Amino acid sequence: MTEPSERGLAEAERVELTVDAVAPGGHCVARVDGQVVFVRHALPGERVIAEVTEVHRGFVRADAVTVLDPSPDRVEPPCPYAKPGACGGCDLQHVAPDAQLAWKTAVVREQLVRLGGLTDVELDRLDVRVQALPGGLLGWRSRVRYAVDAADRAGLLKHRSHEVVPIDRCRIAHPAIQQLPVLTPTGARWSAAEAVETVASTGGDVTVTEIRAGVPAPVSGPAEVREVAAGRDWTLPASAFWQVHPAAASTLSTAVLDLLDPQPGEIAWDLYGGAGLFAAGLAERVGATGRVTLVEAAGQGVAAARENLADLPAVEVVSARVETALARRRITGPVDVVVLDPPRSGAGAPVVRALAAAGPRAIAYVACDPAAFARDVRTFAGLGWRLAALRGFDLFPMTQHVEQVGLLLPPTA
Numbered sequence: 021m022t023e024p025s026e027r028g029l030a031e032a033e034r035v036e037l038t039v040d041a042v043a044p045g046g047h048c049v050a051r052v053d054g055q056v057v058f059v060r061h062a063l064p065g066e067r068v069i070a071e072v073t074e075v076h077r078g079f080v081r082a083d084a085v086t087v088l089d090p091s092p093d094r095v096e097p098p099c100p101y102a103k104p105g106a107c108g109g110c111d112l113q114h115v116a117p118d119a120q121l122a123w124k125t126a127v128v129r130e131q132l133v134r135l136g137g138l139t140d141v142e143l144d145r146l147d148v149r150v151q152a153l154p155g156g157l158l159g160w161r162s163r164v165r166y167a168v169d170a171a172d173r174a175g176l177l178k179h180r181s182h183e184v185v186p187i188d189r190c191r192i193a194h195p196a197i198q199q200l201p202v203l204t205p206t207g208a209r210w211s212a213a214e215a216v217e218t219v220a221s222t223g224g225d226v227t228v229t230e231i232r233a234g235v236p237a238p239v240s241g242p243a244e245v246r247e248v249a250a251g252r253d254w255t256l257p258a259s260a261f262w263q264v265h266p267a268a269a270s271t272l273s274t275a276v277l278d279l280l281d282p283q284p285g286e287i288a289w290d291l292y293g294g295a296g297l298f299a300a301g302l303a304e305r306v307g308a309t310g311r312v313t314l315v316e317a318a319g320q321g322v323a324a325a326r327e328n329l330a331d332l333p334a335v336e337v338v339s340a341r342v343e344t345a346l347a348r349r350r351i352t353g354p355v356d357v358v359v360l361d362p363p364r365s366g367a368g369a370p371v372v373r374a375l376a377a378a379g380p381r382a383i384a385y386v387a388c389d390p391a392a393f394a395r396d397v398r399t400f401a402g403l404g405w406r407l408a409a410l411r412g413f414d415l416f417p418m419t420q421h422v423e424q425v426g427l428l429l430p431p432t433a
């Protein structure tokens with residue numbers, strides 16, 4: 021049972037409105053008699069009829085179901101399931117490619133102003149612009165989570181729901197995944213297929229199975245994937261962390277090394293290091309007289325890093341939580357350069373404070389959540405550090421997600 025909002029907008033009610041700016045989360049903001057409405061399937065400036073999907077205290081969510089006055093940036097979604105009430109996997113299928121980049125740039129800027137304390141002038145100076153990766157907007161996703169419900173319907177989940185939307189194939193999925201039949205509950209049809217790995221989990225009545233491109237068939241036991249990135253071959257457990265877009269790992273590695281410019285003989289930390297993507301590049305740059313310490317908490321990440329970086333004697337892999345490793349001084353300065361690539365929640369104030377105290381000459385912060393990144397930038401700023409450069413990358417076309425690499429410099433720099 022949903023409660024009516026203050027104005028009385030109720031679930032399923034339709035309201036005509038003018039769409040305002042983009043907001044984090046894949047929707048735009050609108051106001052109806054002062055009431056905030058977060059509208060999906062819309063674009064800034066459009067006049068639409070929106071249907072209320074959720075009512076909350078202080079705001080409602082809605083889908084644009086009829087577009088009365090379309091934006092010039094509106095396109096026909098290439099996927100037939102990307103529409104109100106259907107698949108929740110993509111947020112921006114109705115948005116032209118360049119406008120998707122502008123959308124993400126606007127979100128990055130807005131978060132850095134609102135949560136990061138930066139000014140528009142500073143952001144103009146940083147020239148924040150989200151860039152596309154090679155390969156286009158479709159066929160990039162190397163992991164897809166298909167779901168099957170109790171009625172045996174297979175597909176993807178509806179937006180903010182556990183309801184399964186049956187689909188034939190996911191257009192943003194990697195071709196190796198698109199060529200497969202959509203899953204069966206037993207996964208039986210996959211066993212003979214190429215390029216799959218299944219990681220099953222159950223949420224309520226819905227079974228979710230992750231399919232990973234790049235696994236040689238037949239799959240038996242814990243599957244491994246091979247990747248090529250940053251000029252190296254990688255072998256990883258299929259369920260270990262690795263960037264989802266095929267061009268992402270090399271793009272990020274190049275950006276990090278470019279911004280940090282590690283020098284021979286320097287000491288580097290790769291925090292939240294996963295299988296060692298950044299540590300590998302750092303080790304090459306600091307050379308035999310330098311040192312790289314990778315810190316990773318997940319067992320399979322640690323094992324993958326030890327295996328994949330075995331040829332790099334400058335690298336030490338520390339199995340620990342970053343917070344603990346810093347607080348208990350399992351890693352201590354001096355350190356010259358740091359790569360910080362935390363999960364969506366960000367590094368957090370204790371880690372930021374410990375890093376500032378360690379005194380590196382530069383930190384490259386790789387961030388997948390603009391809000392968490394902006395909060396950490398604010399903490400750095402409180403310690404006298406500044407965001408000296410920022411690059412944005414569209415590692416997740418058609419979705420609301422965006423990746424950033426920021427260069428943070430200490431007060432003396």
Ligand SMILES: C[S@@+](CC[C@H](N)C(=O)[O-])C[C@H]1O[C@@H](n2cnc3c(N)ncnc32)[C@H](O)[C@@H]1O
Pocket residue numbers: 261262263291292293294295296297298315316317318321340341342343361362363
């Ligand atoms: C965004 S991924 C980055 C991995 C790696 N840098 C890469 O680019 O492939 C974040 C990594 O942090 C690890 N992680 C999450 N929380 C952690 C923590 N508190 N301490 C150390 N590692 C953590 C995850 O297991 C994951 O490997």
